[in-house]
Amino acid sequence: MRKIFQSIVPILLASSLVLSACSTKAPVKEAAKPAEGVKSGEAVTVNFWDNYTDPTQSKAMDAIIANFEKQNSNIKIKRSSMKADDQRKLIKPALLSKEGPDLFAYDAGPGYLGVLAKANLLMDLTAKSESLGWNKRFPSWIQERNTFNKKIYGVGTQVEMLGVYYNKKIFKDLGVNVPKTYDEFLAICKAAKDKGIVGISLDDKDQWPAFHIESMFYTAVAGKTEIEAVLNGQKSFDQPIFAEALDTFKKLITDGYTTKSPLAISYDDGNKEFFTGKAAMRMTGTWMVSGMVENLKEDVGFFLLPSVKPNLPLMAPGGIGGTFAVSSGSAHPDETVKFLDYMFSTDTAKIWYEANIIPPLPIDVNAINANSLFKEVVSLSATPAGLSYNIDVLMPQKINDVTMNDLQELIAGKKTGADVVKNKQKAFEEEKAKGNY
Incomplete structure (x- = not known):
């Protein structure tokens, strides 16, 4: 069986680099020459697709583009932002037609970025990584998650x-603290239930949660491991x-x-349930930090789900939220890179x-205008055990299609954990046999 990464390295390395303000930063180098067929000084347009639909993150992207265009008057960035689910359906046909973006955001797993690389739809960025100093600027594990057949593609x-996000006011009213063990976590759930409060805001109408x-x-x-x-x-x-x-989750x-x-609650409505103080906790990702602060101000905190097995270290699933890749058919590869x-x-x-x-870049978070929740999240990303894996972003879509339906059946009480993992492995083997992983 081939490995999905060239090697597995501790994600702790990433966290330490992200948090260190003293790490070596590689200089940003200028593109050597304009794209083929473009006269020197002539303006070119780089088509860019991203998934930053959150208002705060979208504003940040607009600011980065504006600053870049000020420094590079001959390059214009045409930005299109869309939901990740929509882009997954559009990107491969767009790249095949040569009408797609020059640069785009995508999932970094073997079933996503790896499939596009295998189809020769991506620009090999290995040489650029070396010449631009990316191997020094970015943690090695981030480079590895964008590497297939020893070539870097994003x-x-x-x-x-x-x-787990938690409502500090509710925790105070319940007389509980951030749990250190899974039994303490269950005790908080019970205390909330006894007071008529939802312990954990849970939804899966959209399937992906x-x-x-x-x-x-x-x-x-x-x-x-x-x-x-x-x-x-x-x-x-x-x-x-x-x-x-899975059965442990179902017991909740x-x-x-x-x-x-x-199964009748959407992700947005699940967030609203938590924002309005109807639930004590909410299990989701760090991409929700800005939304949490916007709605709950200083009344929201974050902790890692305690290990159910006492022998396991405290650890959160994680990784890179996605990748930016360049189309092999880009008419302006130098400007795009x-x-x-x-x-x-x-x-x-x-x-x-x-x-x-949290970009794959070092900075002293105490030196920036960041809220206390964000600083707490960054601190937790540096737990001694490092980070585990967010499974779905590594799996081909057909495996996820099988699993999302089975997880709904699990939630509905129609399937057991054993049923779900059996079907998941069957689909996994089928996709590997087809070369999709």
Whole structure:
């Protein structure tokens, strides 16, 4: 079985580099020459697709583009922003038609970026990584998640992790503290239920939210090492420890600790339930920091789901939120790479952090205008154990299609954890046999 990465390295390296203000930063180099067929000084347009639909993050991207265009009057960035689900459907046909973007955001897993690389639809950025100093500027694990067949095809957009947001006011009223063990976590759920408060705001009408719960409980019950063994083809999802992880999650629902009828609740409505103080906790990702602060101000905190198995270290699933890749059919490859390089330069680090995005760049967060929740999240990303894996972004879409339906059946009580992991592994084997992983 081939490995999904050239090698597995501790994600702790990334966290330490992100948090260190003293790390060596590679200089941002200028593009050597205009694209072929473009006269010197002639303006060119780089078509750019991204997924920054959140208002705060979108504003940050606009600011980065404006600053870049001021410094490069001959390059114009034509930005199109869309939801990730919509882009997944559009990107491959767009690239094949040669009418697609020059630069675009995409999932970094073997079932996504890896498939486009195999189809020769992406520009090989290995030489650019060397000449522009990306190997010094970005943590090695981020480069590895964009590497297929020893070639680099993208730059990681941000460091993300999954955890538990909590309402500080509700915790105070319940007389509870941030849990250090899973038993303490369950005790908080029970205390909330006894007071008529939803313990955990849970939704899966949109199907994808359950993927995050799956990754969190795989990490808390099975652990990172077991997950890695599956991703590397050494073990199977279809084993009792992963089934137990899903059944442990399901017990939260059957014990009445979550939102009633989560399959009828959208992600946005799940957030609203938490924002309005109807739920004590909310399991989701760090991309929600700005929304949490906007709605709850200083009344919101964040912690990592305690390990269910006492022998496992405290750890959150995480990785890069996505990648930026360049089309192999780009008419302006040099200008496109120049903009990509600028997006993750020392000039832009402060903009990203103040938009509550953790870029793959070092900065002292105490020196920027960041809210206390964001600083708390960045601190937790540096836990000694590092980060585990967010499974769905690594899986081909057909595996996710099978799993999202099975997770809904699990939530509805129609399937067990054993059923879900058996079907997931079957789909995994089928996709690997087709060369889609």
